[in-house]
């Protein structure tokens with residue numbers, strides 16, 4: 001059953017993203033930082049978050065790496081996935097046309113500091129990391145359960161400094177001041 005819940009969450013994520021992907025296709029890009037590293041990170045995410053878990057859900061190929069967790073762990077995973085999906089939707093809605101799957105800025109790019117961006121600078125990555133934790137709790141398999149979390153952590157640590165540098169280059173002091181009042185994925189007032 002937890003496999004079905006996981007798969008439903010994955011489909012929901014794609015449905016949430018679809019209209020934003022369509023909308024941003026018409027954006028005129030003025031700064032693109034899609035390097036080899038960026039292409040590697042996007043591929044790693046697709047393999048870790050999509051390909052491996054789907055192989056696990058639809059074939060028995062990875063069942064040798066199964067382990068047991070009590071069912072309450074799966075239910076905690078369900079709570080994590082619901083919160084992750086909400087935050088994933090909310091951050092897309094707040095960024096609107098300024099969202100893009102990679103590191104780039106559009107003509108007329110606006111710095112968003114309201115909605116969930118008022119509290120943290122990377123709510124979408126926070127949602128993805130939460131989804132990664134949910135997956136560990138929903139898919140009880142050393143490979144399929146942990147591959148998304150691992151790929152998300154690599155993406156988070158390698159991409160965020162480069163994304164923040166791009167935003168600093170574009171928005172200068174405005175972004176600097178935004179950084180001083182927000183946390184990356186945890187709101188400042190919780191840790192300061």
Ligand SMILES: C[S@@+](CC[C@H](N)C(=O)[O-])C[C@H]1O[C@@H](n2cnc3c(N)ncnc32)[C@H](O)[C@@H]1O
Pocket residue numbers: 091095098099100101102103104105106110111112113117121122123124125126163
């Ligand atoms: C995949 S989105 C992720 C956004 C953000 N890092 C997050 O986790 O919610 C990456 C793109 O969003 C845009 N972006 C990131 N933060 C932004 C902000 N505060 N306002 C406007 N655009 C932003 C940049 O163009 C960046 O290339």
